Structures are given as structure tokens and as C-alpha cells.
Amino acid sequence: RRRLRDVLSRQRQVESQLREIKSDRADAQSELAAAQNRAQSARDRANAANRRLKDVNAILRQVKADLVETEEELGEHREAMAARLLALYHSGQPSYLEVVLNATSFEDFANRTEFSRLIARQDESLLDALINTQKKLARQRQTLEIRQAEAAELKREADRQKRAAEAAEAQASSLVAKYKSDQTAAEAALAELDRAEKSLEALVRAELSRGSYGGSSNGRYSWPCSGRLTSPYGYRMHPVYGIRKFHNGVDIAAPAGTPIRACDDGKVICAGWRGATGKTVIIDHGSGWATSYGHCSSIYVSVGQVVSSGQTIAGVGTTGVSTGNHVHWMVYRNGHHVNPLG
Ligand SMILES: [Zn+2]
Structure with a gap:
């Protein structure tokens, strides 16, 4: 909310x-x-x-x-x-x-x-x-x-x-x-935000109807993919829209297909196209924590699947609004994004 x-x-x-x-x-x-x-x-x-x-x-x-x-x-x-x-x-x-x-x-x-x-x-x-x-x-x-x-x-x-x-x-x-x-x-950007709003509402509804992951998490996560940090969390000039925009995750650049691993145990609550972030996986880790992995080339898990820490869940790609192969990695605390490195 x-x-x-x-x-x-x-x-x-x-x-x-x-x-x-x-x-x-x-x-x-x-x-x-x-x-x-x-x-x-x-x-x-x-x-x-x-x-x-x-x-x-x-x-x-x-x-x-x-x-x-x-x-x-x-x-x-x-x-x-x-x-x-x-x-x-x-x-x-x-x-x-x-x-x-x-x-x-x-x-x-x-x-x-x-x-x-x-x-x-x-x-x-x-x-x-x-x-x-x-x-x-x-x-x-x-x-x-x-x-x-x-x-x-x-x-x-x-x-x-x-x-x-x-x-x-x-x-x-x-x-x-x-x-x-x-x-x-x-x-x-407005249209994209509009779509994000709608998909978020749908996601929240879907999550509520399924019941969330029962495990617990402390919000400390391992790096999801071996690669180079190219854009940190915070305000920046958007590489595609060319306007100042808040970057709600961190970008890790890696070659296409590089394995993306679940950064903790959890349950998959999203595994599919989500507007600007293209093919996206979101994992509920319990205790109000969730992580998201965007712009994937392919996704190897499905909604409702329980995954363990380090399990390969997707491959690096450039789907959605993106200028190159990278993971848009996000951490949610009680449905609100926070700095994954903070
Ligand atoms: Zn990003």
C-alpha cells in the first residue's frame, strides 16, 4: 500500500x-x-x-x-x-x-x-x-x-x-x-508508472489471496549475481527517459544468461512480465521482506514455488525499459523499497 x-x-x-x-x-x-x-x-x-x-x-x-x-x-x-x-x-x-x-x-x-x-x-x-x-x-x-x-x-x-x-x-x-x-x-514514463501502479495493485491482491511465505528473514542478503554494480539506489538521470528519476534498486551488469540466484530462502510471488522491469521475479522472504530481480532474459521458477538461498531462479537479460544486460535488484520492506546495499 x-x-x-x-x-x-x-x-x-x-x-x-x-x-x-x-x-x-x-x-x-x-x-x-x-x-x-x-x-x-x-x-x-x-x-x-x-x-x-x-x-x-x-x-x-x-x-x-x-x-x-x-x-x-x-x-x-x-x-x-x-x-x-x-x-x-x-x-x-x-x-x-x-x-x-x-x-x-x-x-x-x-x-x-x-x-x-x-x-x-x-x-x-x-x-x-x-x-x-x-x-x-x-x-x-x-x-x-x-x-x-x-x-x-x-x-x-x-x-x-x-x-x-x-x-x-x-x-x-x-x-x-x-x-x-x-x-x-x-x-x-507516466504511462510506465501508470502500468506499474496497476500491476502493483494486482500483485498485492494476488499475494493476499495466496497467503505469504511463513519463514523469517533479517533483511541481510547475498549478492544475487556475479557482475558489476553500474547504478546505485537513489536519484539519478534515467538512462532511457532522460529525466531525473528515483532509482528504486541497484543495477548489476553481467553478460546475458548469467545465473541470477535467490538471495535468501523464500516463496516466489511474481514470475513474469512487470512493465518497465520486463521479466521479473519477486521472492517473499517472510517477516515483511521481499526481493525483486528485473530485466531477466528467462525465468526458471513459477509463482508459489518455494526456493532456497543461492538457487538459480533466472538468467540476466535486458527485457523491459533497459539499455543493456543487467539485473535490477530491489529489496522491499513491508511493501516499500529500501536500499539493497544499505
Ligand atoms: Zn535499475
Whole structure:
């Protein structure tokens, strides 16, 4: 009965833990939504910066291509002009330079140069236009190169902000996942406690209907199994539920099938599946003392059987809520668990 009250009080404890987890989870969920918004706007900014950089790069490529073309035209035009002057020279007509150098007066210069000047003027205006275009394109290139550097810097900064926002988003998301699994574990723990309560009630009823063991015990017991003590009696972090939970026995780790021996004379009052402790044997030793052996792989005794101290009753296993082969060994005093080593 007292053990039953114990189960009920632990149930209330886990229920309050569950409420706390649910509120933490709601907080984490809204933090995640905020982080997702921040990450989305950071991604939008990074995309816009990237598009702007691409646009500037495209214009710059076009201006550079135009500049190369203009420089080629300029070169071709200069060559053509030189070829024309050379042709005039070879045909015996005075070259523009000779005309300028040999003129004796302005009238003479004007007459001599009538023809040459017409050609030269056309050449020069074309040349001027090309040089102007070249200068304009060079200025454009300079401006665009500055804009390109600015856009690249903007993109780097936007990418950095995007990465930071996405890291925060991932962190918030993993926090939500953690609270979700905490909640699942707490709910499983509650369900398990619920089953423990029911099976305990059934056990007490069965025990009462059978009549308990007549022998006497002093509560001093031999170690039930050769193995290593891996978890003592008392509060601990539960290895499966991940919550702080009272450990109501001691865990002795040993390979699967290692014999588990009755730690005193007594009568078997439970030999079968008992929820969280899986396949379990409970022995009534009389005088209000009982011992329990949980997570067994197989059980060699049956309810009502009288066993003697040291008799093999089961094999070590990992049935029920367990992370490896071990015996969950418990000692009951008047139906209330006590420290098996205390
Ligand atoms: Zn245990």
C-alpha cells in the first residue's frame, strides 16, 4: 500500500515535469518561428545582393567588350590613315605634312592644302569620335569596377548574415526537437508508472489471496549475481527517459544468461512480465521482506514455488525499459523499497 502511494507521488512529480517541458517547448517553438523569419529575410537579402552583383558584372563585361572593339577600330583607323598618307606621298602629290612645311604664305597653304585638308579633316573627326568613345568607355569601366567591388562586399556581408541566421535557426530547431523528445519520454514514463501502479495493485491482491511465505528473514542478503554494480539506489538521470528519476534498486551488469540466484530462502510471488522491469521475479522472504530481480532474459521458477538461498531462479537479460544486460535488484520492506546495499 505504501509502495502504491510512492508510485502515485512519483506520478504527480513526473506530471509536473511534463507541464514544465510543455511550456519550455512552447517557448522554444516561438523562438524557432522568430529564428525562421530572421533566416528567411537574411536569405532574401543575400539573394538580392547576389542578383545585383550579377547585374553589375554583366554590364561591366559588356563595357569591357565595347572598349576592346573601340580600341580595335581606333587602331584600324590609324593604320588606314597612315596608308592613305603613304599612298599620297608615293603618287607624287604632296603629303599633308609636306604641304604644311613647304607653304610660303597662307594663300599658298590654303591652295596647296585644299585637297589634303579635306581628307585629313574627315580622318581627324573620325579619330576624335573614336578617342572620345574610348575615353567615355574607360570612365564607365572605372565606375563599374567600383560598383562591382561595392556589390561584392555587400554580397559577402549578406552571405555572412545568412549563415549566422541559419545557424541560429538550426539551433532553435534542435532545441524544439529536444523538448519534443523530452515530452515523449516524460509521457512514456507516466504511462510506465501508470502500468506499474496497476500491476502493483494486482500483485498485492494476488499475494493476499495466496497467503505469504511463513519463514523469517533479517533483511541481510547475498549478492544475487556475479557482475558489476553500474547504478546505485537513489536519484539519478534515467538512462532511457532522460529525466531525473528515483532509482528504486541497484543495477548489476553481467553478460546475458548469467545465473541470477535467490538471495535468501523464500516463496516466489511474481514470475513474469512487470512493465518497465520486463521479466521479473519477486521472492517473499517472510517477516515483511521481499526481493525483486528485473530485466531477466528467462525465468526458471513459477509463482508459489518455494526456493532456497543461492538457487538459480533466472538468467540476466535486458527485457523491459533497459539499455543493456543487467539485473535490477530491489529489496522491499513491508511493501516499500529500501536500499539493497544499505
Ligand atoms: Zn535499475
